[in-house]
Structures are given as structure tokens and as C-alpha cells.
Amino acid sequence: MFFFFAGGIENQVRQVVKSGVGRCINCNSRADLVEYDKVLKLFFVPVWRWPGKDTLLYCQDCKFMFPQSHSLPPPPSSGGTTLPDALRCRFCDRNVAADFTFCPYCGEQL
Ligand SMILES: [Zn+2]
Numbered sequence: 001m002f003f004f005f006a007g008g009i010e011n012q013v014r015q016v017v018k019s020g021v022g023r024c025i026n027c028n029s030r031a032d033l034v035e036y037d038k039v040l041k042l043f044f045v046p047v048w049r050w051p052g053k054d055t056l057l058y059c060q061d062c063k064f065m066f067p068q069s070h071s072l073p074p075p076p077s078s079g080g081t082t083l084p085d086a087l088r089c090r091f092c093d094r095n096v097a098a099d100f101t102f103c104p105y106c107g108e109q110l
């Protein structure tokens, strides 16, 4: 006779630490940084639960959990490389603080 061990250890999300910190390595959607519990299940009934050591990334879309070191960088936010609080002098083409009225490099009015 065989005894089928109908159980196993499962990771369950305890709480979301920070949302949208990475991308799912499985389906590429946004993944959240979560704390998790390890849950031992026997015959699909949780019998024991203890906190996991580290945080993991969790994808809500495909219910996939993976270490943060494996994650892809989060999707780039809008803006790019331009400085939000600076403008460019149209005469000498240098970056000037946005609250300047005159360019400190060439003296032209901005
Ligand atoms: Zn996913």
C-alpha cells in the first residue's frame, strides 16, 4: 500500500510591503513586494504556518512568487532624462534653474 502525502508547503502573502516595485519574471506585469507566511498543508487543510524569512515579489496576475533579486526593474516612469525644475536657455543652450529670469551664462532674458 502506498500512502499519498497530499500536502506540501505553500507561500501565502501576509501583507504587501510596497506595491509595484518590480516586474513579474513570468508574465511581465507589475509585481508587489510582500511579506509572506509559509503554510504547511495536509490534505489541503493548513495545519501550520510560520513567517518567511525575507520579502518576496508577488504577481497578482499570475499568482507567482519569486525572490526580488530575480525581478526585472520596474517600468520606467514618465519624464526621462530631462530635469523637471530646469529649463534650457534658448540662446546658449545651457540648463538654467526654472526660477531664473535671466540666463547666468549669457545674460539673455529667458
Ligand atoms: Zn505574473
Ligand SMILES: [Zn+2]
Residues within 6 Å of the ligand: 089, 090, 091, 092, 093, 094, 103, 104, 105, 106, 107, 108
Ligand atoms: Zn544663455
